[in-house]
Amino acid sequence: MRIGVMVCHCGNNIAATVDVEAVAAAAREFPDVVYATDHMYACSDPGQKTLEQTIRDLKLDGVVVASCSPRMHELTFRRAVERAGLNRYMFEMANIREHVAWISLDRKRNTQKATDLVRMAVEKLRVDRPLTAKSFDVQKRVLIVGGGVAGIQAALDCADGGLDVVLVERKSSIGGIMSKLDKTFPTVDCSVCVLGPKMVDAGQNPRITLHMLSEVEEVSGYVGNFEVKVRKHTTYVDWTKCTGCGACEEKCPSRKVPDAFNENVSLTTAIGIPFPQATPKRATINAEHCLRLTKGKCGVCEKICPTGAIDYDLKDEVVTEKVGAIIAATGLNLFDHRKCGEYGAGRYPDVVTSLAYERMLSASGPTAGHIKRPSDGAEPKTVVFIACVGSRDRSLGRPYCSNFCCMYTAKQAILTRDHIPDSKAYVFYMDIRANGKGYEEFVRRAQEEYGVEYVRGRVAQVYPKDGKLIVRGTDTLLGQQVEVPADLVVLAVGVEAAKGAPELAEKLRISYDAYGFFMESHPKLRPVETNTVGVFLAGACQGPKDIPASVAQASAAAGKVLALLSKDKLESDPQIAQVATNRCIGCGKCERTCPFGAIRMRELRDGSKRAEVVETVCQGCGICSVTCPVRAIQLQHFTDSQLLAEVNALCRIWDETTES
Amino acid sequence: MAETDRSENERVARLRATVVRELPNVDFVLGYARGFDPLHATPITVRNEQDAERLIFDATCVENLATSLYGLRGKRMGLVVKGCDSRSVVQLLQEKLVDRENLVIFGLPCDGVLDLAKVRVRTDIAEVRGAEFTGEEVRLLLPDGEKVLPRRDVLADKCLRCRYPNPVVYNHMIGAERTPQGEEDAYADLESFEKLSAQERFDFWKRQMSRCIRCYACRNACPLCVCKHVCLADSRDPHWLSAEANLQEKWLFQVMHALHLAGRCTECGECQRSCPMGIPILLLKRKMNRELKEIFNYEAGVDPEAVPPLHTFQMEEDKIKDRGQLW
Numbered sequence: 003m004r005i006g007v008m009v010c011h012c013g014n015n016i017a018a019t020v021d022v023e024a025v026a027a028a029a030r031e032f033p034d035v036v037y038a039t040d041h042m043y044a045c046s047d048p049g050q051k052t053l054e055q056t057i058r059d060l061k062l063d064g065v066v067v068a069s070c071s072p073r074m075h076e077l078t079f080r081r082a083v084e085r086a087g088l089n090r091y092m093f094e095m096a097n098i099r100e101h102v103a104w105i106s107l108d109r110k111r112n113t114q115k116a117t118d119l120v121r122m123a124v125e126k127l128r129v130d131r132p133l134t135a136k137s138f139d140v141q142k143r144v145l146i147v148g149g150g151v152a153g154i155q156a157a158l159d160c161a162d163g164g165l166d167v168v169l170v171e172r173k174s175s176i177g178g179i180m181s182k183l184d185k186t187f188p189t190v191d192c193s194v195c196v197l198g199p200k201m202v203d204a205g206q207n208p209r210i211t212l213h214m215l216s217e218v219e220e221v222s223g224y225v226g227n228f229e230v231k232v233r234k235h236t237t238y239v240d241w242t243k244c245t246g247c248g249a250c251e252e253k254c255p256s257r258k259v260p261d262a263f264n265e266n267v268s269l270t271t272a273i274g275i276p277f278p279q280a281t282p283k284r285a286t287i288n289a290e291h292c293l294r295l296t297k298g299k300c301g302v303c304e305k306i307c308p309t310g311a312i313d314y315d316l317k318d319e320v321v322t323e324k325v326g327a328i329i330a331a332t333g334l335n336l337f338d339h340r341k342c343g344e345y346g347a348g349r350y351p352d353v354v355t356s357l358a359y360e361r362m363l364s365a366s367g368p369t370a371g372h373i374k375r376p377s378d379g380a381e382p383k384t385v386v387f388i389a390c391v392g393s394r395d396r397s398l399g400r401p402y403c404s405n406f407c408c409m410y411t412a413k414q415a416i417l418t419r420d421h422i423p424d425s426k427a428y429v430f431y432m433d434i435r436a437n438g439k440g441y442e443e444f445v446r447r448a449q450e451e452y453g454v455e456y457v458r459g460r461v462a463q464v465y466p467k468d469g470k471l472i473v474r475g476t477d478t479l480l481g482q483q484v485e486v487p488a489d490l491v492v493l494a495v496g497v498e499a500a501k502g503a504p505e506l507a508e509k510l511r512i513s514y515d516a517y518g519f520f521m522e523s524h525p526k527l528r529p530v531e532t533n534t535v536g537v538f539l540a541g542a543c544q545g546p547k548d549i550p551a552s553v554a555q556a557s558a559a560a561g562k563v564l565a566l567l568s569k570d571k572l573e574s575d576p577q578i579a580q581v582a583t584n585r586c587i588g589c590g591k592c593e594r595t596c597p598f599g600a601i602r603m604r605e606l607r608d609g610s611k612r613a614e615v616v617e618t619v620c621q622g623c624g625i626c627s628v629t630c631p632v633r634a635i636q637l638q639h640f641t642d643s644q645l646l647a648e649v650n651a652l653c654r655i656w657d658e659t660t661e662s
Numbered sequence: 663m664a665e666t667d668r669s670e671n672e673r674v675a676r677l678r679a680t681v682v683r684e685l686p687n688v689d690f691v692l693g694y695a696r697g698f699d700p701l702h703a704t705p706i707t708v709r710n711e712q713d714a715e716r717l718i719f720d721a722t723c724v725e726n727l728a729t730s731l732y733g734l735r736g737k738r739m740g741l742v743v744k745g746c747d748s749r750s751v752v753q754l755l756q757e758k759l760v761d762r763e764n765l766v767i768f769g770l771p772c773d774g775v776l777d778l779a780k781v782r783v784r785t786d787i788a789e790v791r792g793a794e795f796t797g798e799e800v801r802l803l804l805p806d807g808e809k810v811l812p813r814r815d816v817l818a819d820k821c822l823r824c825r826y827p828n829p830v831v832y833n834h835m836i837g838a839e840r841t842p843q844g845e846e847d848a849y850a851d852l853e854s855f856e857k858l859s860a861q862e863r864f865d866f867w868k869r870q871m872s873r874c875i876r877c878y879a880c881r882n883a884c885p886l887c888v889c890k891h892v893c894l895a896d897s898r899d900p901h902w903l904s905a906e907a908n909l910q911e912k913w914l915f916q917v918m919h920a921l922h923l924a925g926r927c928t929e930c931g932e933c934q935r936s937c938p939m940g941i942p943i944l945l946l947k948r949k950m951n952r953e954l955k956e957i958f959n960y961e962a963g964v965d966p967e968a969v970p971p972l973h974t975f976q977m978e979e980d981k982i983k984d985r986g987q988l989w
Contacts, residue, residue: 508977585892589758597975625975631757631922632892633900642900 150178152541225536337392749963769829
């Protein structure tokens with residue numbers, strides 16, 4: 003075998019703390035290595051050209067590049083190797099940047115470690131075998147989970163690009179949190195007025211199928227051929243007949259149902275349409291509060307419905323959708339403000355969340371846009387906003403910034419002064435984060451034009467006294483205690499991952515962080531991809547994001563899906579498990595441990611059983627390989643022999659240096 | 663005491679009769695016969711009534727006959743098991759390495775078996791002309807008279823902490839069920855060992871492992887070492903172990919053996935019993951088992967219906983929190 007080695011300087015990234023020339027010189031002594039050199043930037047065009055030319059000139063059989071993480075440039079070099087006529091798997095990468103140069107300044111030992119890593123790569127390459135990808139057909143459809151503004155935007159963009167779209171939404175209408183907002187910052191334009199047209203488009207586009215009150219139950223398959231089971235919870239209303247006239251809502255006798263759309267600020271009926279712009283505009287029965295479904299009597303809506311759409315016997319339905327790609331756009335949940343007892347949240351009715359306040363501000367909200375305190379319906383003259391409730395708070399396990407609370411608090415303060423001109427608005431804040439286009443100017447407007455009092459400091463306590471809520475805190479700029487007697491306290495609650503996000507991530511086989519936000523493939527360069535090919539992210543499911551950022555990411559995700567599904571066939575990764583049938587004893591442990599259902603038992607003519615890998619389903623995780631008691635399953639490109647070659651390359655060095 | 667003797671004699675008679683009754687249904691029955699001296703039993707293959715007359719069962723029946731099961735799979739056979747042996751059978755069944763339909767299990771509740779090493783330090787085994795076992799004592803007939811040893815002094819360690827004297831899987835239960843004598847295993851041996859410093863423990867294993875002669879008796883005696891012809895110790899591709907008799911290779915083999923038994927080992931103790939060098943390798947396996955008990959609350963080879971924790975895939979385990987701090 004003839005092996006070539008290229009050691010990369012990566013400018014000064016590697017060369018500053020690793021003697022790359024010495025590494026190359028050492029590599030020349032390794033078995034089968036016929037050529038070793040160093041290069042300023044191996045990934046650059048001249049670097050790759052040198053690589054290709056050397057492969058041709060010296061008739062190399064394989065190449066080792068010692069440079070950065072394979073996550074960065076493995077594909078770059080595999081392509082270069084392939085252009086030069088080699089199989090792309092006859093290539094190994096030694097990571098001497100992230101694993102060596104960036105973590106230690108000790109040049110001598112760095113050089114030693116880099117040499118060791120190159121030796122490991124060479125030894126593995128010596129037992130590498132060419133692998134060939136197989137190609138398969140793709141489904142030109144996309145499934146989008148979540149019908150908030152990100153999901154809607156992604157759906158519209160994908161449909162515009164000619165894909166069929168399946169949009170799965172947990173609630174009975176699309177629109178998400180944006181549909182609950184009164185106004186949006188920094189333009190103070192009507193939220194549902196700008197979102198409404200998009201909701202209508204999504205509802206009417208023939209390419210978009212909406213599954214409402216639905217949840218993803220199971221995901222199987224792989225990029226290009228996902229099979230997704232969607233559970234459609236029953237609405238007890240036949241939506242093919244319902245016209246959204248609202249007659250049922252008027253007559254429903256169960257009138258004490260907390261109105262979830264209005265953040266439980268008001269009450270609603272057991273059957274109804276959540277808000278005027280709801281899409282699709284169809285009625286749904288809340289089974290928990292329906293008298294017919296809980297007590298067996300009533301049935302008023304059934305009698306009143308002009309189209310006979312009510313059917314109390316409807317059941318949940320599970321539909322299977324075959325799609326080529328999936329976009330997760332599950333959005334966010336708000337922090338449970340009741341966890342902050344010092345603010346009296348949950349105890350005093352006049353301490354409300356920002357989203358509840360938003361509903362009070364909305365003309366289509368429960369108070370028709372008039373701000374009224376929940377306790378007595380009086381118009382509040384002093385409103386105190388407390389920022390960072392459940393954000394940037396390590397004691398609550400939420401060290402992160404929720405990104406947009408500063409801005410909506412400024413907006414709500416401005417709206418308060420607009421609605422009640424003789425009112426006073428106070429904002430207790432830690433820092434003001436207003437780093438979007440026009441954001442800083444907006445906060446300035448709140449302070450200067452609208453006279454909102456910004457107090458820099460945290461609130462220690464909120465307690466009732468003489469019909470008021472006393473907000474006690476510190477003004478850290480003045481260095482003194484302040485007390486503000488308030489009529490209403492609004493908590494700017496922070497962002498959490500959507501409920502059930504980790505479980506969905508597990509179904510989609512994507513990673514999530516400690517807070518339940520989905521992980522992107524690379525924070526800078528692959529912000530909408532996940533590490534599962536064919537699954538993309540849009541909006542706040544990836545981290546707290548405001549509307550413009552969510553919409554932008556949704557369009558980006560749609561662009562990625564359109565690019566992926568523009569091909570008729572995709573190539574499968576050959577780095578998957580393979581069964582040596584003559585070794586397999588048919589015990590089936592691999593079948594039981596495989597997280598992807600990629601192994602099935604095949605019966606031979608003599609009736610005995612053997613494991614078989616479903617190549618397109620296998621993700622190459624290697625669990626079966628370590629479970630197999632007789633080592634009959636080997637992960638291609640990571641076989642026992644290949645791993646052992648690396649271990650031996652390393653341990654032999656250990657022996658020589660430690661024994662002496 | 664005489665009563666115990668009588669009931670034990672009746673039990674062996676019942677065992678023989680039951681085996682004879684089942685003989686038409688099986689190719690053969692594996693059981694114990696008297697070995698070359700009164701303190702040794704030896705496995706026999708019973709194919710007819712005469713063979714059955716040789717069957718015995720007492721404290722000398724130390725071997726775990728389940729060790730032969732995997733090699734004889736596909737045959738219709740009967741098997742005589744003690745409580746601990748039956749756990750190996752359960753594990754093999756769980757792993758689908760043997761078929762239950764092909765097995766007729768004769769389960770014998772057990773009062774504990776001898777640790778000959780413990781007898782050896784008390785008397786010269788070669789001199790023993792006869793042995794009698796009662797509930798409390800072991801009476802050895804020596805040329806110069808009788809020697810009585812307290813039974814608990816010469817029982818195997820595993821018997822002193824035995825929780826499963828009664829077979830957990832069987833077709834025929836022969837003899838009255840025993841009350842478990844052992845306490846809940848507190849892993850006292852491990853506890854005291856782990857009190858040593860890392861260097862002391864390292865030195866201990868270095869000393870012990872350097873005595874290994876790589877005879878693989880431990881592997882061959884293990885009922886769950888089923889790789890047989892493809893054992894990593896013998897494999898040339900991948901070449902995990904070289905033939906060199908150095909510390910590294912010996913140690914690596916023992917670590918492999920222990921890891922391959924993670925979640926499977928029922929602590930029958932055959933590996934340690936068969937070791938000609940007396941290396942305490944069961945300690946490694948007990949360490950794995952304690953981890954398993956702590957993390958998964960699982961004990962291998964107890965419930966044939968249970969799914970061993972390392973033979974399944976679950977996104978979230980009770981004691982391994984992967985979903986982050988908010989859940």
